[in-house]
Amino acid sequence: MSSRELTIADRVISDRSGAYVIAEIGHNHEGDLKRAEQLVLSAAAQGASAAKLQKRDNRTLFTRAMYDQPYEGRNSFGPTYGRHREALEFGRTEYTHLAQVAKEAGIDFFATAFDHPSVDFLMEFDPPAIKIASADLTNTPLLAYAAKTGKPLIVSTGGGTGDEVRRACDTVLPINQNLALLQCTAVYPAGPADLNLSVITRYRADHPDVVIGYSGHDLGVEASLVAYALGARVIEKHFTLDQSRPGSDHHFSLTPPELGALTAGLERTREMLGSPDKRCSAQELAAVRKLGKKLVAARDLPEGHLLTERDVACKSPGDGLKPYEMDRLLGRRLAAAVRADEAFTLELLAADAPTVGGAADVPAVDGAADVPTVNG
Missing domain, CATH: 3.90.1210.10 (Antifreeze-like/N-acetylneuraminic acid synthase C-terminal domain)
Known part of the structure; x- marks a missing residue:
């Protein structure tokens, strides 16, 4: 029997457990703390296990040319890409408030760290886990730095290769055994032919002691149910209150009713899978x-x-x-x-x-x- 198991806060995630569902708020709060609070509370009400943001140290993360490049259009929150990102970035005041909101709502709260300073920032709040984005699958210095915190790491693998996934695991696991590896496709939104959910089965075979999951940029909830049936136990989906809002993520994010359908559907899927022991009930x-x-x-x-x-x-x-x-x-x-x-x-x-x-x-x-x- 597989020994794969991961504990986030007080939740044990394993082949025998239900799904740990992450409502990825990202920057769908649009820099508005009140909207972020509503998203956290709605995620909790719809049965999500966690609400998640994204944290960047924008001045050090981007080259000067990228930071200063013009960034205009419906989805822009600033005249340059750097100003756009800064407008969407929350600091200590917002994180302190949202962490308390999440605690009172009974939902885990953490964020994706895009750089070393962001790891340090998040550790000030004693997060139950740290997320590493697909873009940093090959960023072994960041993977090692985050692993040394001892916090469970949830690593997405969009755009990666099998060798890059193995290299990431070889970087993290000698330091920190608390790892979840998520199949992901870096297409926004991703169509059915983009998803390659069979990778979940491959990950389970190649990494028998690692909890496997799915980070979906697809529309709706169907793929997440299939992913759970294939063995994914961490399910991450982007979350919004309104898919028509300006911003690059709203249009493929789940609305509150869809998130509720996802959490309920995952529990039904767990019930339908039942026990592997064949017997007359x-x-x-x-x-x-x-x-x-x-x-x-x-x-x-x-x-x-x-x-x-x-x-x-x-x-x-x-x-x-x-x-x-x-x-x-x-x-x-x-x-x-x-x-x-x-x-x-x-x-x-x-x-x-x-x-x-x-x-x-x-x-x-x-x-x-x-x-x-x-x-x-």
Whole structure:
């Protein structure tokens, strides 16, 4: 059995658990603390396990040219890309407030760290986990730095290769065993053919001690349900209050009703998967009795009769000896007469040992004189 297990706050995530659902707010709060608070509370109300933001140290994260490049259009919150990012960035005041809101709502709260200063910033709030974005799958210095915090790491793998995923795991696991690896596609939004959910199965085989998950940029909830069925136990989806709002993420984010449908659907999926142990449940017993078969007398049979296949029939209801027990009857004599359609029981059999192949009906050979002697 796999030993994969991860604990985030007081939640144990494993193959046997339900899904740990992350409502990725990102910057869908648009720099508005009140909207961010509404998103956290709504995520909690819809059954999410965690609400998550994104944290960047914008001045050190981007080159000067990228920071200063013009950034205009409907989704812009500033005249340059750097000013745009700064307008969406929360600081200590906002994080302190939202952490308290989340605590009171009973939902975990953490963020994606895009750089070393952001890891340090988040650690001031003692987060239950740290997320690493797909863009930093190859950023082994950041992976190692975040791993050294001892916090569970949730690493997305969009745009990566198998070798890059293995390198990331080889970087993190010697430092920190608390890792979740998420299949992800860096397409926004991602269509069905982009998702490659079978990678979840590959990750589970290649990393038997790592919790596997799914970070989805697809529309709706269907892919997340399939991902859970394939073994993903951390499910991350972007979350918004209004898909029509300006911003690059709103249009493929889940609305509150959709997030509620996701959490409920994941729990139903867990129920449907059930146990891998095949057994007849209590709920099946009535149908098995009604439609199953038992062994009965094919016709009236007298006491002492030697049973052959012609004497035994398989008929419903299935409340007696099962057809696979027929060999226990054949070649045995009846201790009492039975009527046609009467169910056979082992108590109806005489105490004599069974005769293999019905040999009692074959006359015995008298003496050895008639038996040919080979070479003799």
